[in-house]
Amino acid sequence: MTTTAIRFDEVTLGYGRRPAVHHLDGEIAAGSLTAVVGPNGAGKSTLLKGIVGTLRPLEGQIRLGGAANAAIAYLPQAAEIDRSFPLSVYDLVAMGLWSRSGLFGSVSRKDRTRIEQALAAVGLIGFERRSISTLSGGQMQRALFARLLLQDSPVILLDEPFTAIDAKTTADLLDVVRRWHAEDRTVVAVLHDLDLVKRVFPQTLLIAREPVAWGETSGVLSAENLLKARRMVEAYDPHASACYRGAA
Numbered sequence: 001m002t003t004t005a006i007r008f009d010e011v012t013l014g015y016g017r018r019p020a021v022h023h024l025d026g027e028i029a030a031g032s033l034t035a036v037v038g039p040n041g042a043g044k045s046t047l048l049k050g051i052v053g054t055l056r057p058l059e060g061q062i063r064l065g066g067a068a069n070a071a072i073a074y075l076p077q078a079a080e081i082d083r084s085f086p087l088s089v090y091d092l093v094a095m096g097l098w099s100r101s102g103l104f105g106s107v108s109r110k111d112r113t114r115i116e117q118a119l120a121a122v123g124l125i126g127f128e129r130r131s132i133s134t135l136s137g138g139q140m141q142r143a144l145f146a147r148l149l150l151q152d153s154p155v156i157l158l159d160e161p162f163t164a165i166d167a168k169t170t171a172d173l174l175d176v177v178r179r180w181h182a183e184d185r186t187v188v189a190v191l192h193d194l195d196l197v198k199r200v201f202p203q204t205l206l207i208a209r210e211p212v213a214w215g216e217t218s219g220v221l222s223a224e225n226l227l228k229a230r231r232m233v234e235a236y237d238p239h240a241s242a243c244y245r246g247a248a
């Protein structure tokens with residue numbers, strides 16, 4: 001039997017009173033691997049913020065089922081991460097243990113082994129003492145994936161994890177995503193590379209301020225749906241404060 005990791009009940013998300021995503025109704029199954037795609041400004045990042053809980057729905061409810069109620073592991077877009085903070089790669093990765101050990105919890109020998117394993121899994125052995133401000137974009141993304149590995153969460157949300165990342169790094173980090181999927185974790189990733197989505201992600205949610213299509217990737221990413229999504233975002237009035245579907 002399939003269980004639900006994340007359930008949306010007629011959800012509207014937005015900023016102030018201004019809606020950014022409407023009419024989201026459906027569910028993400030536990031253990032599924034879902035891509036969220038759509039044009040710029042479609043509301044993809046907003047959706048992840050709603051799931052994480054940093055943005056409360058203006059209307060409706062987002063409910064987390066079963067294991068998903070534990071802390072969600074969330075990777076924001078690279079632009080939202082402050083890399084000027086004086087932190088070593090080791091300390092950044094070790095922060096993944098905080099949900100378990102607490103901010104001032106001591107790092108046990110077992111934890112140190114887990115940190116080393118996570119660094120090895122993303123190819124960053126030898127980088128432990130480097131300041132994160134000196135890392136390339138791809139190396140930083142590897143370190144952030146190592147931190148996610150240590151969070152050991154049943155639900156992992158990734159916002160454009162492979163944007164501006166080279167092919168080798170993307171391939172290595174996709175191996176980590178596949179590993180999470182094999183471990184029955186629920187993974188939701190915002191992506192722009194539709195070929196990558198077709199290759200790796202069995203489920204897709206196409207949004208354009210509201211769901212356009214949601215289900216098996218091959219059906220969702222039809223030329224017709226993609227054109228519809230583009231037109232919907234282009235036609236959207238960014239100054240509308242009311243639901244445009246209701247107002248029509």
Ligand SMILES: Nc1ncnc2c1ncn2[C@@H]1O[C@H](COP(=O)(O)OP(=O)(O)OP(=O)(O)O)[C@@H](O)[C@H]1O
Nearest residue numbers: 015016020038039040041042043044045046047238
């Ligand atoms: N903090 C904010 N305050 C006000 N409006 C916001 C805020 N963040 C996003 N928005 C608006 O919400 C809408 C959806 O933005 P969002 O970032 O979710 O889109 P996206 O699909 O992730 O876009 P992209 O592909 O360009 O990253 C946009 O119109 C955006 O301008």
